[in-house]
Amino acid sequence: MTIAYKELKRRYQLDGGERTVEHLSxxxxxxxxxxxxxxxxxxxxxxxxxxxxxxxxxxxxxGGTHVLEAADGVDTTAFQxxxxxxxYSKILDAxxxxxxxxxxxxxxxxxxxxxxxxxGVGRLEDVDAEVGPGMPFPxxxxxxxxxxxxxxxxxxxxxxxxxxxxxxxxxxLILRRASEVGELLGLNKEKRLLDLVIGVTNxxxxxxxxxxxxxxxxxxxxxxxxxxxxxxxxxxxxxxxLADILDPNTGEPVLVSGTTVLVMPAYRHAAHRVxxxxxxxxxxxxxxxxTLAANPLxxxxxxxxxxxxxxxxxxxxxxxxxxxxxxxxxxxxAFAYMExxxxxxxxxxxxxxxxxxxxxVLRFKASERGAAAVIDPRFVVKCTG
Numbered sequence: 001m002t003i004a005y006k007e008l009k010r011r012y013q014l015d016g017g018e019r020t021v022e023h024l025s026x027x028x029x030x031x032x033x034x035x036x037x038x039x040x041x042x043x044x045x046x047x048x049x050x051x052x053x054x055x056x057x058x059x060x061x062x063g064g065t066h067v068l069e070a071a072d073g074v075d076t077t078a079f080q081x082x083x084x085x086x087x088y089s090k091i092l093d094a095x096x097x098x099x100x101x102x103x104x105x106x107x108x109x110x111x112x113x114x115x116x117x118x119x120g121v122g123r124l125e126d127v128d129a130e131v132g133p134g135m136p137f138p139x140x141x142x143x144x145x146x147x148x149x150x151x152x153x154x155x156x157x158x159x160x161x162x163x164x165x166x167x168x169x170x171x172x173l174i175l176r177r178a179s180e181v182g183e184l185l186g187l188n189k190e191k192r193l194l195d196l197v198i199g200v201t202n203x204x205x206x207x208x209x210x211x212x213x214x215x216x217x218x219x220x221x222x223x224x225x226x227x228x229x230x231x232x233x234x235x236x237x238x239x240x241x242l243a244d245i246l247d248p249n250t251g252e253p254v255l256v257s258g259t260t261v262l263v264m265p266a267y268r269h270a271a272h273r274v275x276x277x278x279x280x281x282x283x284x285x286x287x288x289x290x291t292l293a294a295n296p297l298x299x300x301x302x303x304x305x306x307x308x309x310x311x312x313x314x315x316x317x318x319x320x321x322x323x324x325x326x327x328x329x330x331x332x333x334a335f336a337y338m339e340x341x342x343x344x345x346x347x348x349x350x351x352x353x354x355x356x357x358x359x360x361v362l363r364f365k366a367s368e369r370g371a372a373a374v375i376d377p378r379f380v381v382k383c384t385g
Contacts, residue, residue: 001132002037003037003042005042005043005045005046008020008047009044009046009047009051011023012046012078013048015080017077017081017377020078020082021081021082021085024085025082028085028086028089029089035086035087035093035175036172036175038082038086038171039169040083040086040161040166040167040170040171041166043079043082043086044079044166047076047078047082048076048078048079049075051079054076055167058059058163058164058167059167068324070135076350077374080347080350083362084345084347087174087345087364088345088364088366090175090178090179091159091178091181091182091185091345091366092343093179093182094178094179094180094181094183094186095183095185095186095343096122096186097183099306099307100186100187100189100307101305101307101308102189102193102262102308102331103186103189103190103193103337104196105262105331105332106189106193106332106335106336107337107338108338108342109336109337109338110339110340110372111152111338111339111340112340114151114152115148115150115151115152115338115371116148117147117148118146118147118149126176128244133305135145142374146207147204147207147375147376148202148208149203149338149371149373150371150372150373152338152369152370152371153337153370154340154367154368154369155185155188155368155369156365157185157348157365157367158184158363158364158366159174159178159181159363159364159365159366160177160357160358160362161363162358162360162361163361164359178364182366185343185367185368187307188306189370189372191307191374193335193337194305194323195372196374197262197308197327197331197380198212198308198311198315198382199223199382200311200312201372203372204374204377213374213377215377219240220246220248220377220378221244221245222377222378222381223382223383223384224237224238224241224381224382224383226385227385228324228381229263229270229274229324229383230270231274232277232280232297233306234274235261235275235297235328237383238258238328238381239258239328242254242256242257242258242328242381254378256329256378257330258300258329258330259300259301259329259330259331260300260302260303260328260329260330261275261301261302261327262303262305262327262328262331263302263303263304264304264305264308264309264312264325264326265304265305265306265323265325265328266309267304267323267324268304271302271304272302275295275297275300275302276295276302277297278294278295279292279295280295284371300328308325309322309323309325312325321384321385323385325382325384325385327380327381327383328380329380331380333376333378333379333381334374334375334376334378335374335380336371336372336375337370337371337373338367338370338371339368339370341367341368341369341370343367343368345364345365345366346364346365346367347362347363347365348362348363348364350362
């Protein structure tokens with residue numbers, strides 16, 4: 001879409017800077033406009049009073065003294081605000097791209113704490129609670145149950161906009177830098193979540209004791225070796241493992257059903273064949289009879305992640321073995337991203353040392369703070385080949 005900058009300038013003069021910025025920001029949020037529709041130089045000329053003259057003062061041939069004198073008293077608020085929204089939209093698009101699969105499979109939990117102790121109440125046993133006529137109701141006690149989440153960390157980068165970038169209209173360069181910032185922040189978050197999902201990082205701390213996410217014995221068993229995803233029987237084996245996991249407070253089965261399957265790219269088509277088949281065929285051992293039935297696995301969401309595969313290989317697994325890993329369960333109950341603040345873009349004030357020393361006219365800082373956490377490992381099963 002082509003921006004009508006003359007109309008934009010007219011609307012700015014009629015409606016004022018605040019309404020103009022609000023209108024453009026809304027258009028970017030709702031995707032009526034995208035960052036690539038804008039020109040950083042044309043925005044400056046349209047939204048800065050006497051914008052054409054102001055942009056000309058950014059000409060590297062004009063001399064530093066002239067630039068500083070021309071900048072005095074110039075209201076660049078509207079230009080900075082709109083440019084900030086354009087850059088923010090580009091950062092956010094890269095941060096939330098589809099390649100970051102696990103970031104979309106887990107919940108983001110807002111928190112104001114740098115790591116926290118999340119209290120809970122252990123489920124009550126299903127005891128006989130019959131109350132006779134006129135008899136008082138019995139009192140029950142609640143067992144303390146809690147987990148501790150890891151400390152959060154802050155990550156961020158700065159996107160600089162130099163006077164040359166505005167004067168020579170290097171909008172694509174600015175947007176590329178913004179996209180790289182968003183991608184780096186999103187990639188880092190995805191890797192931290194993936195390392196929890198595959199079991200490379202273990203930060204589950206329950207009742208003051210740290211545990212590995214995946215166990216082959218002990219309080220829960222949620223790792224199954226030699227269970228390559230070939231057909232419905234492998235899925236059934238993982239489901240049976242889930243069914244055998246008990247609530248530690250009551251001894252009752254954990255009320256969990258698998259909702260999502262995460263596979264490696266090499267098994268993408270195998271997974272879709274297994275979960276989307278119209279029917280399944282079963283032949284009992286030493287039986288000449290085969291049974292055809294409707295496929296019972298259609299309620300699963302199948303996701304695949306190239307990043308997960310690379311993280312498994314980076315952990316020391318061979319490529320041949322890593323391809324066969326897959327995970328089944330309810331990822332939203334098993335993991336979470338504890339977030340102090342979401343990805344946020346702030347702008348440095350004009351007249352800073354960077355403007356004088358490096359000809360950086362605008363600077364935008366993107367940051368986020370949070371931590372990937374295991375909430376309850378009993379809700380997911382890891383299968384290897």
